[in-house]
Amino acid sequence: MLKGRNLIEPMDLTLEELDEIFDLADEIIKDPRKFIHACDGYLLTTLFYEPSTRTRFSFEAAMNRLGGSVIGFSEPNASSVAKGESIADTIRTVACYADIAVMRHPKEGAPQVAAQYSDIPVVNAGDGGHQHPTQTLTDLLTIRTLKGRLNNLTIGCCGDLKFGRTVHSLIKALSRYENNKFVLISPEELEIPEYIKKEVLKKKNIEFKQVRTMEEAMKEIDILYMTRVQRERFFNEEDYIKLKDTYILDNEKMNLAKEDMIVLHPLPRVNEIAYEVDSDNRAVYFKQAKYGMYVRMALILKLLGIY
Amino acid sequence: MLKGRNLIEPMDLTLEELDEIFDLADEIIKDPRKFIHACDGYLLTTLFYEPSTRTRFSFEAAMNRLGGSVIGFSEPNASSVAKGESIADTIRTVACYADIAVMRHPKEGAPQVAAQYSDIPVVNAGDGGHQHPTQTLTDLLTIRTLKGRLNNLTIGCCGDLKFGRTVHSLIKALSRYENNKFVLISPEELEIPEYIKKEVLKKKNIEFKQVRTMEEAMKEIDILYMTRVQRERFFNEEDYIKLKDTYILDNEKMNLAKEDMIVLHPLPRVNEIAYEVDSDNRAVYFKQAKYGMYVRMALILKLLGIY
Amino acid sequence: MLKGRNLIEPMDLTLEELDEIFDLADEIIKDPRKFIHACDGYLLTTLFYEPSTRTRFSFEAAMNRLGGSVIGFSEPNASSVAKGESIADTIRTVACYADIAVMRHPKEGAPQVAAQYSDIPVVNAGDGGHQHPTQTLTDLLTIRTLKGRLNNLTIGCCGDLKFGRTVHSLIKALSRYENNKFVLISPEELEIPEYIKKEVLKKKNIEFKQVRTMEEAMKEIDILYMTRVQRERFFNEEDYIKLKDTYILDNEKMNLAKEDMIVLHPLPRVNEIAYEVDSDNRAVYFKQAKYGMYVRMALILKLLGIY
Known part of the structure; x- marks a missing residue:
């Protein structure tokens, strides 16, 4: 039963609950227009304490395509927080207006605090370098739909494996399914953190x-998950420049891969995937953005208890 | 007949018109989903020349929950006013697109000017330190719903009674009903202005x-109306710091009050109500925010002539 | 067949296609409420890389009045472009969420680039000093509706004819209809560019x-098209001040004109039309803004293939 629940961390959902969401997403993908009035009269609020156009668009599109409406702010400047309001008060007030809240915040744990004070469902849309559970749902739905399964896969993760929270969450999520293997591709400086190796991979x-x-x-991977080397994670410009161009996917490398391998990327990309790769059928990162909208539609319907 | 009317000052409405709005609000509260298509195809525009997230959210939520849509700006920077456009021209242009306009402006009288040039209803959502009539409607509906009446009440107003426009409007509004009494709680520096005492209270x-x-x-009050001591109203920081912490409501003070007393606050609060009070049933300031949405729904329906 | 097409330049549409759009606009004008659910479940995205409240409002109002929803940004700061994303990637991502895109961009040609990468229709809402095709549609629909024809007209264009792109587009557009004449009213410094005279007027x-x-x-004109003398087009303040007040329309000048002459203006005006003219029946610039909304409603329906 997902009605009224919050989604703060990807691990908040059991495998059965994930299936429930993905099954509904499948239904939506098959016939989106069947759902265009499902959320008539319902309201979603986007509380974005830091800008993230893409994530905001995805949630807004999801709610709008269900017939629901959206109110919110996309940066905190214009909001009441300037008058010294706490997150607890903000969420309790917007909970008077809206039926579900989506929060993006630069501080880790902020959405968790909001959820404690809220009597409407709160969805974490990214809290600092911490969690971004709907990105993980997006990745899983994309793999499930395009590969037909979430187990028995060899997943290559490439780029910034140290700071990239989407990769950490994906590894944790795919570790829950049977017989998955990982190939971790990164420079030494951006290796996967020790705790993921120890507490997730080795433990299981x-x-x-x-x-x-x-x-x-x-040659061996079924899925290549590319990540952006984010300038904002580096302390000096020199390190950034040295490393950012190291792991660029191009057609030459694509030629080495399986015919049914797929390339994912959370977007936006900078230059870690050459434009020439876009026309390769295995490049599915724009499709992935679309699955991101569909999975959010399913999530909203479930948390509101409509489906 | 409220169709096509403007709402610039709380006193623009007769007691009968107020009842008409509150009666409709009651109906909405009883069955909100009955109204989710009432404004299908109608458009509200929010012209916010200064930011006010809470007020904007409340109007947007109200319109969206009626099936209507919202266009607008939430700060003037991104608007045509930068190109030197007058309020008269702006309102006449948006009146081509929208069916009703909500204006917030730092200058007193701006919504009145807009109303003169507009052929769609204009609602004042706050003009400087002047008027904010839908806050008054919110306060009245909250009292009417939770106390069952708008007369025979003893109302305590606490905090900044000098600059707080919501208190001034509330006192004027409640002075129109029979047998209400006021207890005005404030430091000397923030006492109620002389003209309210003379022209409203003593006169009547x-x-x-x-x-x-x-x-x-x-002990004696039925309603405690708390207000924020707003930093922006002070000329020097020292005065602000000295006074802001003086009138803080906490559980100890709540213990002195009647069992059916209610605490209102226009929100956002800073620290004038201790968090411990939130769990007291008599603390109704978040409910009040919800009534704010409902009364705006009723107002929109009345001004558009739909109900 | 307009379904799936882009609108980048006014000349992208044949006269037959223009008629198709205007005929649908006529239908909408006759009974707007017939169309309030036409775009239920459809989504328009506004990608405004520079602010333009009026144009954004007009598109948002158009989509909302058709029952559709809008997502977007109104300035680029808060958008993913800050993370270094290309227009090609942005449009391909939003095309996952939305059904039609409206782009405003300070650089000429940007909407054309977007259209190349997009699999949803792209409408140019202004690219630098270059093109603004829906303004031209607005002007044409206004003339067609109020004068009953688009040929056999004498059109006076007044003001900044050098930099004013709306005038250039209007002249090109009206040059496609039979027996139209132009009177070009401007100071020497702001004369119509040579290429318009040579390649459009003289050639035809x-x-x-x-x-x-x-x-x-x-005395002789049927239509007076007034334009703003835009400060931002001038290199020095002195030239601007000298010229901006030169061509101001007032009642005295209106007295010289035909009784059925009409005055158009793309708005916002600064002071090139005296306020006293507003009450003259021949001043139709606010009506024109309304026709702008209707023609965009028709355009959206056509490009989406709904009508």
Whole structure:
């Protein structure tokens, strides 16, 4: 029963609950127009304490395509917080107006605090470098739909594996399904954190290896998850410039991969995927954005208890 | 007949018109989903020349929950006014697109000017320190619903009674009903202005007293209206700091009050109500925010002539 | 067949396609409420890389009045472009969420680039000093509706004819209809560019004359198209001040004109039309804004293939 629940961390949902959401997303994908009045009269609020156009668009599109409406702010400047209001008061006030809240916040834990004070469902749309559970839902739905399964997969993760929260969440999420393997492709400076290796992978006896080049990984992987090397995670410009161009996917590398391999990317990309790759059928990152909207539609319907 | 009317000052409405709005609000509260298509195809525009997230949210939520849509700006920077456009031209242009306009403006009288040039209803959502009539409607509906009447009440007003426009409007509004009394709780520096005492209270022979402590008032009041001590109203920081913490409501003070007393606050609060009070059933300030949405729904329906 | 098409330049549409749009606009004007659910479940995105409240309002109102929803940004700061995303990637992502995109961009050609990468229709809502095709549609629908025809007209264009893109587009558009004549009223410094005279007017043997005063033109024209003298087009303040007050329309000049002459203006005006003119029946610039909404409603329905 998902009605009234919050979604703060990807692990808040059991595998059965994930299936429930994905099954509904499948239904929506098959016939989106069946759902255009499902949320008539319902209201979603987007509380974005830091800007994130893409995530905001995805939630707004999801709610609008269900017939629901959206109110919100996309940066905190114009909001009441300037008058010294606490998150507890803000959420209790918007809960008077809206039926479900989506919060993005630069501080880790802020959505959790909001959820404690809210009597409407709160969805975490990213809190600092911490969690972004609907991105993980997006990734899982994309894989489930395009590969037909969430188990028995070899997943290559490439780029910034140290700071990239989407990769951490994806590894944790896919570790819950049987017989998945990971190939972790990164420079030494951006390796996956020790706690993920120890507390997730080793603890569950999950096969993984760490490599330095994409070429070593391309042949065996079913999924290549590319990530952006974010300038804002670096302390000095020199390190950023040295590393950002190291792990760029191009057609030459794509030629090494399986015919049914798929390339995912949370977007926006900077230059880690060459434009020439876009026309390759295996490049599914724009489709992935679309699945992101569909999975949010399903999530909204479930949390509101409409489906 | 409220169709096509403007709402610039709380006193623009007769007691009969207020009842008409409140009666409709009651109907909406009883069955909100009955109204989710009432404004299908109608458009409200929010012209916010200064930010006020809460007020904007309340109007947007009201219109959206009626099936209507909203266009607008929430600060003037991004608007055509930067190109030197007058309020007269702006309102005449948006009147081509929208069916009803809500205006917030830092200058007193701006919504009145807009109304003169507009052929759609204009609602004042706050003009400087002047008027904010839908806040008054909110306060009245909250009292009417929770106390069952708008007369025979003893109302305590606490905090900044000098600059707080919501209190001024509330006193004027409640002075129109029979046998209401006021207890005005404030430091000397923030006393109610002389003209309210003279032109409203004394003129109508309304009983009132002025006290310096909350303790003196708590026992006898039916309603405690708390207000924020707004930093922006002070000329120097020292005065602000000295006074802002003086009139804080906490559980100790609540213990002195009647069992059916209710606490209102226009929100956002800073620290004038301790968090511990929130769990007291008599603390109704979040409910009040919800009544604010309902009364705006009723107002929109009346001004558009739909109900 | 307009379904799925882009609108980048006014000349992208044949005269037959224009008629198709205007005929639908006529239907909407006759009975707007017939269309309030036409776009239920459809989504328009406004990608405004520079602010333009009026244009944004007009598109948002159009989509909302058709029952559709809008997502978007009104300035680029809060958008993913800050993270270094290309227009190609932005449009491909929003095309996952929305059914039609409206783009405003300070750089000429940006909407054309977007259209190349988009699989949803892209409408240019202004690219630098270049094109603004829906303004031209607005002007044409206004003339067609109020004069009953788009041919056999004498059109006076007044003000900044050098930099004013709306005038250039209007001249090109009206040059496609039979027997139209132009009177070009401007100071020498702001004369119509040579290429318009040569490649449009002379090439098509269209009668035109250039005059320095409004008085010379008023008697013979059927339409007076006034334009704003935009400060931002000038390199020095002195030139701006000298010229901006030169071509001001007032009642005295209106007295010289035909009884069925109409005055158009793309708005916002600064002071090029005296306020006293507003009450003259021939001043139709606010009506024009309304036709702008209706023509955009028709355009959206056509590009989405709904009508």
